[in-house]
Amino acid sequence: MKAALKRALLLVLGWGFVLVGIAGLFLPILQGVLMILIGLFILSSEYVWAHHLLEKMKARYPKLAGKLEQAKDKGGEWIRRVFHKEAAAQREKQAESKD
Numbered sequence: 001m002k003a004a005l006k007r008a009l010l011l012v013l014g015w016g017f018v019l020v021g022i023a024g025l026f027l028p029i030l031q032g033v034l035m036i037l038i039g040l041f042i043l044s045s046e047y048v049w050a051h052h053l054l055e056k057m058k059a060r061y062p063k064l065a066g067k068l069e070q071a072k073d074k075g076g077e078w079i080r081r082v083f084h085k086e087a088a089a090q091r092e093k094q095a096e097s098k099d
Helices: 002-026 032-043 048-060 062-098
Strands: none
């Protein structure tokens, strides 16, 4: 059940970023290209075509690919930190309830 929920959340989040990015191409207040890249990055874990598109982008724009990798690393650190705190809090709560 958790895997299905995670997949659904990733798809909704990825497609949401892509749609906001498309709107951002026409609206001056949004960074359209950035949002589309974030959406493709999220969708690349679920769709092969998104992964291939990102690989083509990395080959054509290596400087941008380096920045994408840096953002990926920072995002991974942030997610680990948030979920690590969350998991530690849950373990602490369970330990208190056993007492």
